[in-house]
Amino acid sequence: MKMPRVVQVVLSLDTGGTERLVVDICTRLQRRFEMAVCCLDTPGVLARDLADKGIEVVAFHRRSGFRPSLGYRIAKVAERVGADIIHCHQYSPFVYGSIAALLRPQLKLVFTEHGRLSDGPPSLKRRFVNPLLGRLPGSLHSVSRALRESMVAEGFPRQRIAIIHNGVEPGPLPTPADRRSARRKLWIPEDAFVIGTIARLDPVKNLTSLIEAFATVRAQSPRSMLVVVGDGGEREMLESFAHDVGIDGAVRFLGARADARRILPAFDVYANSSISEGVSLTILEAMAAGLPVVATEVGGTSEVIENGATGVLVPARYPARLADALLALSWSGEYRRGLGSAARRSVEVRFALDNMVERYAVVYDRLAG
Structure with missing residues (x-):
């Protein structure tokens, strides 16, 4: 029986919290799911950690502005690796992942929102687009209850947003x-x-x-x-x-x-x-x-x-x-x-x-x- 295949879609694999979580998900679930990663921007320093474990990382080096062709490129990577699921972390990867899911309807879409860049009011553009994106089949997640409220304020349906709190390896207590x-x-x-x-x-x-x-x-x-x-x-x-x-x-x-x-x-x-x-x-x-x-x-x-x-x-x-x-x-x-x-x-x-x-x-x- 073949393992399910998952493509993680991120901005990059630089040394940030979201990026480290993606590396942890990939490495800890590697024996249960075949993993690959698409980076919209540069691969980042953490890409080496995944490459050393045989996990493919593809970087698109996107230019500024909205680039719908990135959704097509994600869909092509998913097709090549035989992916069943794309897991998008943060909002821009979700938008391009949604385009990929529309191009390949057999793909299941997972979206995790990890945070906001400011404490400003909800984006009017997102309030217009998100009710449409929120109808796509798949699974929507927030890392906190407070962030779920922000997602709802920006047009996502509350009943579809599950909360999965971030986690860390506790490790030994320092002496x-x-x-x-x-x-x-x-x-x-x-x-x-x-x-x-x-x-x-x-x-x-x-x-x-x-x-x-x-x-x-x-x-x-x-x-x-x-x-x-x-x-x-x-x-x-x-x-x-x-x-x-x-x-x-x-x-x-x-x-x-x-x-x-x-x-x-x-x-x-x-x-x-x-x-x-x-x-x-x-x-x-x-x-x-x-x-x-x-x-x-x-x-x-x-x-x-x-x-x-x-x-x-x-x-x-x-x-x-x-x-x-x-x-x-x-x-x-x-x-x-x-x-x-x-x-x-x-x-x-x-x-x-x-x-x-x-x-x-x-x-x-x-x-x-």
Whole structure:
């Protein structure tokens, strides 16, 4: 009996949360489903991980503007590999995947929306198009209840949208030795109070609010440091902003790191200042590392963090409240340890990667059968 074949359709396989999830789905389900990946843009650095496991990655290097021919190219890849299902991650891949499904009606379409690029109002163009796309046979998914509401506001039928929360591999809990080692590698003093974040340096992450909040923390806690892991178009602006508020010597911009998760033990607190989120993998990874998390109450974050129990939630775009929460954690190691332990347990029970992957496997089996 032949294995069902699935083509994953993504923007690229660069080092982002959605991209890492696609790699996890492909590798963990490889023995049950034959996998291939179509990237609308470049293949990205994670493509090598799949190629090493014998999973084909095709990159289209699309040009700017709406390119309906991409749907035809996806359909041709699906035909060549004998795909039963195409799984589209994020909105643009879904639009082009829908064209492919119209060209090859035997294809079953799976769509997962992972997040929004802003906290602005629903797109009028999407509100016009989505009621039509939402009628195509297949399976629609959101990574959080909050994101499902955004999809409904943009014209998708609520009754068709199932929720599959993102998941991470909890891994071993970092030890004190891991903390010392991570700090030595980053030249961070043992007695420093370290606030860390891992993010794409993009407006949706609103890192100016985090830097502004950290300036308040630094004024009251001179041994504090802020470590920013990640890269993006806003890096130069953020470095200048840190200089302008007088804390550039206490802020480390490490750039994109393949070993970002290994840096987490160096932190005392993990911070997220986004104005929009689906379900952040880096928040889940920080929780799995036993870190207390302070995060903005946006998107699916409140479905991950129980305020005051597994982390602290603050309003978005409100640096003063973010600073207050960080200062409270800086003053009490017991408070930090209590939140971090509860966060770790929550990931193990509710957000384990195996649970998420198995739920998608059930969807594939149902559609292929």
